[in-house]
Amino acid sequence: MEILVDTGLHGGRHMVVRHSSEATGCEMEFALFVPAGKGPFPCLYYLSGLTCTWENAATKAGAQAYAAQAGLMLVFPDTSPRGDDVADDADFSLGKGAGYYMTATSEPWAPHYAMDTYVTDELPRLVAELAPVDHNRTGITGHSMGGHGALTLAMKNPGQYRSVSAFAPIASLRQVPWGQAALNAYRGDDPESHALYDAAALMESHGWAGPMLVDQGADDPFLDEHLKPHLLAEAAERAGIDLTLRLQPGYDHSYWFVSSFIKDHIDWHMARLR
Amino acid sequence: MEILVDTGLHGGRHMVVRHSSEATGCEMEFALFVPAGKGPFPCLYYLSGLTCTWENAATKAGAQAYAAQAGLMLVFPDTSPRGDDVADDADFSLGKGAGYYMTATSEPWAPHYAMDTYVTDELPRLVAELAPVDHNRTGITGHSMGGHGALTLAMKNPGQYRSVSAFAPIASLRQVPWGQAALNAYRGDDPESHALYDAAALMESHGWAGPMLVDQGADDPFLDEHLKPHLLAEAAERAGIDLTLRLQPGYDHSYWFVSSFIKDHIDWHMARLR
Numbered sequence: 001m002e003i004l005v006d007t008g009l010h011g012g013r014h015m016v017v018r019h020s021s022e023a024t025g026c027e028m029e030f031a032l033f034v035p036a037g038k039g040p041f042p043c044l045y046y047l048s049g050l051t052c053t054w055e056n057a058a059t060k061a062g063a064q065a066y067a068a069q070a071g072l073m074l075v076f077p078d079t080s081p082r083g084d085d086v087a088d089d090a091d092f093s094l095g096k097g098a099g100y101y102m103t104a105t106s107e108p109w110a111p112h113y114a115m116d117t118y119v120t121d122e123l124p125r126l127v128a129e130l131a132p133v134d135h136n137r138t139g140i141t142g143h144s145m146g147g148h149g150a151l152t153l154a155m156k157n158p159g160q161y162r163s164v165s166a167f168a169p170i171a172s173l174r175q176v177p178w179g180q181a182a183l184n185a186y187r188g189d190d191p192e193s194h195a196l197y198d199a200a201a202l203m204e205s206h207g208w209a210g211p212m213l214v215d216q217g218a219d220d221p222f223l224d225e226h227l228k229p230h231l232l233a234e235a236a237e238r239a240g241i242d243l244t245l246r247l248q249p250g251y252d253h254s255y256w257f258v259s260s261f262i263k264d265h266i267d268w269h270m271a272r273l274r
Numbered sequence: 275m276e277i278l279v280d281t282g283l284h285g286g287r288h289m290v291v292r293h294s295s296e297a298t299g300c301e302m303e304f305a306l307f308v309p310a311g312k313g314p315f316p317c318l319y320y321l322s323g324l325t326c327t328w329e330n331a332a333t334k335a336g337a338q339a340y341a342a343q344a345g346l347m348l349v350f351p352d353t354s355p356r357g358d359d360v361a362d363d364a365d366f367s368l369g370k371g372a373g374y375y376m377t378a379t380s381e382p383w384a385p386h387y388a389m390d391t392y393v394t395d396e397l398p399r400l401v402a403e404l405a406p407v408d409h410n411r412t413g414i415t416g417h418s419m420g421g422h423g424a425l426t427l428a429m430k431n432p433g434q435y436r437s438v439s440a441f442a443p444i445a446s447l448r449q450v451p452w453g454q455a456a457l458n459a460y461r462g463d464d465p466e467s468h469a470l471y472d473a474a475a476l477m478e479s480h481g482w483a484g485p486m487l488v489d490q491g492a493d494d495p496f497l498d499e500h501l502k503p504h505l506l507a508e509a510a511e512r513a514g515i516d517l518t519l520r521l522q523p524g525y526d527h528s529y530w531f532v533s534s535f536i537k538d539h540i541d542w543h544m545a546r547l548r
Binding site for chain 2: 007008010011014059060064065217219249250252254256257259263
């Protein structure tokens with residue numbers, strides 16, 4: 001691991017790390033916030049949305065201010081494999097910046113796209129080398145594609161994540177254009193598996209023992225076509241999951257929205273990670 | 275005025291405005307945060323540093339979270355005139371993105387560079403059209419070049435600004451390379467005036483009746499060559515100004531530094547603007 005940035009932030013440390021990833025077979029970067037103190041610290045993973053790197057949330061969400069007060073570590077992964085030999089697509093919703101936190105089985109994506117393994121398996125081991133993290137107190141959240149990623153990774157790995165929330169998540173990859181395109185590209189050879197990469201479907205097949213918190217801007221331009229939060233509400237109802245879905249009037253899909261409610265989410269995770 | 279963005283942020287509104295500026299003779303943009311409530315609101319101007327637009331501080335400083343709680347408006351001006359017919363320089367420290375909050379008298383800068391008039395005279399009138407601002411309760415702060423700008427504009431307009439602070443300000447334009455180049459370019463024809471555009475000099479010539487708060491990262495790479503905060507401390511001592519200069523160990527010149535101490539500054543301004 002190469003430490004690209006290590007500087008003071010809210011009394012703790014902001015770090016940017018580059019490393020050669022086993023899971024994605026390329027050089028990857030992620031950002032980390034380590035609060036002041038000796039730890040071991042609870043830890044919240046923040047999965048970003050389409051087109052993002054670690055930088056968007058780390059610089060714009062304002063999460064570190066509240067994490068510093070709570071004594072919470074934050075991990076900001078990238079959203080896809082990177083590099084000249086990694087397959088890409090002209091559309092922003094596929095390829096680089098659009099890893100969908102899944103393992104691709106179809107060509108040309110299979111050699112590098114494995115963001116689920118990267119986030120759930122490889123990254124926690126790297127984080128543990130950098131700071132005193134308590135892996136028994138891990139939460140996960142995310143925005144848009146990353147909100148969907150947080151929900152799916154939590155439901156598929158309930159022993160790993162104690163708390164899960166999301167900002168404006170895609171509700172069901174199989175039922176929206178962005179998600180259908182991603183599933184058909186990355187796992188087009190294996191349609192039977194698509195339900196395992198669909199948050200609404202996982203609510204019914206895998207469930208979630210605790211509560212879930214989802215915030216959604218009511219003025220989000222992607223609301224009706226690509227996000228469809230009602231599909232989450234309906235699946236949670238059928239599955240008996242305690243989902244709090246808040247529609248926030250006047251808010252869009254941007255980091256103005258995320259930064260406005262990140263404190264609520266950190267408070268909510270900390271209530272479960274303390 | 276054209277409202278480019280108007281969206282929810284921390285219970286208030288984030289706005290980005292484009293307008294044709296009389297002061298700079300070009301199209302300009304600025305950002306505004308208006309807290310929830312009816313007002314009239316106190317208002318804090320945030321002047322950004324070299325290479326920045328309104329966007330850097332508005333997206334990265336995290337100021338709106340605290341301004342929302344305090345009931346404080348925030349104004350984020352750009353750092354220079356903009357447009358194809360505006361003179362520029364290949365060096366990032368001169369020309370576009372480097373207006374230094376002064377009025378240029380030398381060619382080719384004189385036609386557009388008048389960021390002091392823009393910030394102190396034109397912008398307050400525009401802001402008053404957009405939201406219920408109480409101009410009797412105005413503070414000013416800034417970062418680097420903008421920190422120097424905040425100090426100089428406050429001392430030259432003591433009736434206009436009730437409170438002033440700065441993050442990693444240039445201490446004295448006349449005594450550092452960036453500042454000397456700017457003074458020689460923008461006002462090279464009028465060297466007698468340079469002391470009026472120099473924060474340390476203004477401390478002794480104009481003074482400041484109240485306290486000043488300055489934060490400076492101890493690991494700032496520009497500290498010794500371009501910022502020189504000891505010059506501020508020495509001038510304040512000679513002028514009898516109540517300057518609190520805090521050297522913050524472990525912090526650099528970035529928005530990681532600004533965002534770490536913006537709450538302190540907003541609290542400090544609000545103590546004087548309430």
